[in-house]
Amino acid sequence: MKARVTVTLKAGVLDPQGQAIQGSLKSLGFAGVGAVRQGKVFDILLEGTDEAAARADLTRMCEALLANTVIENYAIEIVP
Amino acid sequence: MKARVTVTLKAGVLDPQGQAIQGSLKSLGFAGVGAVRQGKVFDILLEGTDEAAARADLTRMCEALLANTVIENYAIEIVP
Numbered sequence: 707m708k709a710r711v712t713v714t715l716k717a718g719v720l721d722p723q724g725q726a727i728q729g730s731l732k733s734l735g736f737a738g739v740g741a742v743r744q745g746k747v748f749d750i751l752l753e754g755t756d757e758a759a760a761r762a763d764l765t766r767m768c769e770a771l772l773a774n775t776v777i778e779n780y781a782i783e784i785v786p
Numbered sequence: 787m788k789a790r791v792t793v794t795l796k797a798g799v800l801d802p803q804g805q806a807i808q809g810s811l812k813s814l815g816f817a818g819v820g821a822v823r824q825g826k827v828f829d830i831l832l833e834g835t836d837e838a839a840a841r842a843d844l845t846r847m848c849e850a851l852l853a854n855t856v857i858e859n860y861a862i863e864i865v866p
């Protein structure tokens with residue numbers, strides 16, 4: 707089974723990297739660019755076919771390692 | 787308009803960061819974890835409401851700055 711975990715900064719958390727990208731895009735001529743926020747994706751291969759069990763495992767992986775839940779949100783998606 | 791650009795390593799490109807995460811997950815007790823690949827997401831606010839124009843702009847942003855197209859793929863998604 708294949709899963710995609712997307713980790714993004716919570717609203718209100720400063721994102722200097724996103725701001726730098728926004729500045730670069732503007733200086734490249736993309737005038738209509740507003741806020742840019744950068745996050746991470748993890749594409750994870752999992753053994754087994756039980757989607758509920760996979761989601762439970764992935765939630766524990768996010769809480770333990772993949773996301774800093776103080777400042778980051780995560781979204782889990784099972785890829786068919 | 788809000789867009790999400792997802793940048794992932796092409797198949798075959800070595801991903802040491804993903805391998806390190808895979809190792810960490812295994813040592814945390816997640817035995818069923820196979821390959822892990824890490825990528826990036828960019829959440830971008832754009833002025834205007836023309837979706838086709840936004841997609842064209844985003845493609846140019848990816849080619850110019852957001853992705854290294856030698857080793858990375860990108861996917862553009864307009865968030866409603």
